[in-house]
Amino acid sequence: MPDRRPEVRLGEYESAELGPDQLTARDLDRLNALQARGCLTLITARAGWRLKAEATVGVLALDRVRLLIEPKFAIPGEQLMTWLAYALHTPVPTAARRWSTAPDGYADLVAAALLEECEKLLREGLRRDYVRHQSLEPVLRGRLDVAAQATRRFGQLDQLHVRTFDREADIWDNRVLGTALKAALGLTTDSRLARSLHGVADAFPDSGTPATALRALERTQYTRLNARYRPAHTWARLLLRGGGVSDLLTDHGTTAGGLLLAMPALWEAVVRRLATDAATPHGGRPVPSNGGTGITVRGDLGSTSTFRPDLLLNLPHPGMDHHTLLPIDAKYKRYDRHGVSAGDIHQLLTYSAGYTPAEAPSAVIVHPQPGGYARRTLRIGSPQRGLGVIHVLGIDTHAPPERASAWMRTAYNAAQQPPCRPAR
Template sequence: MPDRTLVQLGEYESARLELDQLTPRDIDRLHALQARGCLTLTGERTGWRLKADATVGVLVLDRIRVVIEPKFAIPGEQLMSWLAYALGTPVPATARRWATGPDGYADLVAGALLEQCEQLLREGQRRDYVRRRSLEPVLRGRLDVAAQATHRYGQLDQLHVRTFDREADIWDNRVLGSALKAALSLTNSPDLARALHGIAGAFPQAPTPAAALRALDRTHYTRLNARYRPAHTWARLLLRGGGVTDLLTDHGNSADGLLLAMPALWEAVVRRLGTDAVGPYGGHAVPSGNGVGITVHGDLGNTSAFRPDLLLNLPGHDTTRRTLLPVDAKYKRYDRHGVSAADIHQLHTYSSGYAAADARSAVIVHPQPGGHARRVLQVRGPRGLLGVIHVLGVDTHATPEKATAWIGSVLR
C-alpha cells in the first residue's frame, strides 16, 4: 500500500486539504459520497474543506487516508460492542478502545472477520458436493460419452469425466475469501495485514466482490452452515464498504473505505433494544411488512405511507386488551436541547394512528453518553391532553445488556 497522508477528524468535524491532496478521481468519489449524505466537500480559494456528517470509519483515497472517529453519541471503545449488538452477532475480541492511529474502525472490523475465519479453520471448513467436468488421464466419476466422442474422436489417452466430490470451494467460503482480500486493502497495521494475508490463502474467492454480495444476499442458514453467520456478517460489512442489509444500503460507490452511517446504526440499535426489552413482559415487535403503516390518500402522485422505526405490541392492564406503542430512534442531541416541533408532530401523528384514544403515547429514544435519562412531554390543546411523548436517553457508555434492562423497566 503506498504511503498516504493521514487526515483525522470526528463526526460533524471538518478538515482543510491542499489542492494537490485530491486527484480528479478522488473528487468524483467524494462527490458521490456527498450525494449519499456521508460527508461534504467544498472548494476554497486555496484548497478544499472536507466535513464529515453523522459518519464514522475509514476512506482510502489516492493520496490521503481519512479516519473519521466517533465523537457524538457512541464512544470509540463501545462502538464495536453496539455494532455487534445491532447486527445480532457475538462481540469480537477486537472490540477494544478506538485507535487514535491510522487503523481505527476499519482494523477493528477486519480483526473481527479474521477472528471468525480463524475459528472456522480450527473447526474445519464446511465442504459440499460440487459438480465438475475435467479432462483426466484415468477414469474418475462418470465418463462424459458425448464429450469424449466429439472432442477426442475415440482416443482414450485423455478422458472427459464428470465428478461430484465434496470440496471447500463453495459460496459459504468464497465470500469470506473475497472479504479478506477487501480487508487487506483497508488495514494499515502490518501485523494485521500479515495475519489477513496468511489466512486468505485458505479460503477460495468469488469472481468479483459483487458476486460475493449477491451470494450473501441469497444465503439461507441451516444447521449445516449456521456457524458461518457471524463471519458472513462482518464480510458483508466489509464488502459493502460499511453497509449491511437492513442497516445501510449500498449504492455502488467505488471508493475504497469502510464508512458507517451512525443514524442508521442507531435505528438498528433501537429496534433490537425495544424488542429485547419487552419480550420478558409478553410484548413483541410488530413486523414492518404487515401493512399497518399510516397512509395518506388524495394528494398528487401515489399514495404515501410511513411508520415508526419500531412498533411494539404490549400487554395492557386488562388482559383482553393489548397496546400498540410507536417508538422512533432519533440520532440527535436531545440531552442538550429540546425536542424539535417537527419531531413532536411526527410522534403525535404516530400515537394518534396506533395508540388507543384514551392512552395516546409514543416514545423517542436518543443516545445520551454518561447516564440514562427520561422525561415526559405532554401535548395539550384547547380541550385538554392530546397525547404523551416519552423521551428516553440511553447511556451509550453502558453495555447494550444494561441498556436493555433499563428500557424494559421504563416501558413496563
C-alpha cells in the first residue's frame, strides 16, 4: 500500500520547521546519522525542530512524516532523471518526466524506471538457468545421491534421494529485482504505480532481504546472456541502497528508510562521463590518478595523504605526436554567481603542478550553470613567475547531457597549451 503519512516539502539548502510531536526517538537517531554524513542539519528550535537540507534530494520516510527534498540549485526537476541516467550509463526511462508530476518526486520516478525495465524483461521473457535441487522422489530422476540414500534410507528403494538440474527463473538475476520491486512499494505514494509494482513483483522471485540482494548484485558478472538485465539492476541497486550506486554515488540513505541522492556525488559522476565522452573522439582517454600516478604527501604526522582529481585525462596535443595530462575537478558550487574560492584554487594549482608541464601548468573546474554555458580563465601568478592557469567551465544543466558533451569538446582546445614535455 502507498504511504499516506503527512508530507513536509522543502528544497535543497532550504529549511523546514517540525513540531515536537512529529519526530520520534528513532527518527532523531536517523536524522543525526544523516547529519553526521553531511546530508542535512537538525537543530533544536523554540517550537520543536528546524531541519535544513544540504546538497541532498529525495524522500525520507520517517515514522510520522515523510520529508520530500526537491532539487533546486543546479539540475532542475524535469532534468534530474535524464542526468542521473546519463551518469549511470543506462537508458533514459520514460519515467524521466517533470519532478512535480510525481507526488513523491524522485522516489516515484526511480520506482517507475525500475518498473519500466522489469516490464520489458517480462515481455521478452525472464532469463532461466539450471538450478540444482536435492529432493526425495518415488522414481529415479536426475542423479541418485548414493551417500544420502545409504545413510538416510538404509537401502530402502521406495523413495530415492536424487539430484536434479532444472531450468528455472528462480535465479539471482531475477531475485534481486523481486526484492527491489517490493522495496519500491514502501516508497511510492501513487496508488496506480503501487498497483503496477505489486502486479509485476509477483512475477519475480524474491531474494529475501535487501542486504542479500545487494551482495548478489555486487557479485553479478554481465555476459551476453544477462546483459539486458543491466539497466534494471542499476535502478534496483539505486533503490536497495537508498539512493547510492556502488562505486558511483555515495550511499546516504541506508539508515534512513528512504531514497536520498547526494547531488555532489551525482555531479562528479556526470562530469567524469561528460569529460570522457568529449575527449574520446579526439583520442583522449582517462587515466588513473592513484597508485603510481597519484600525488602523495609523506613525512607528516599520521599516514600518507593523497591528492586525487575527479578525472585525469590523457589528451593528444594538437599537431604533435605526444600527449599531455589534464586534471579535471567537479565542483557542485555556484561558480556562476561568485568567484572561485581560495581553497579550490590551491587544490587545482596542486593538480596542475603535479600532472601538467612546468612551463604550462593548467587544470579545469567544471560546475553546473543552469540556463547556459560559460567559460572563463583564471591566471594565477606571483611577481616572479606565473603559477598556473585554471579553466572554469559552466555546464548548462537545462540542456540534454549529449549537448553538454559536444560543447565540452570545443572547450578542450582552450585548455591545451603550446608544445610541452610528453606525459609518461
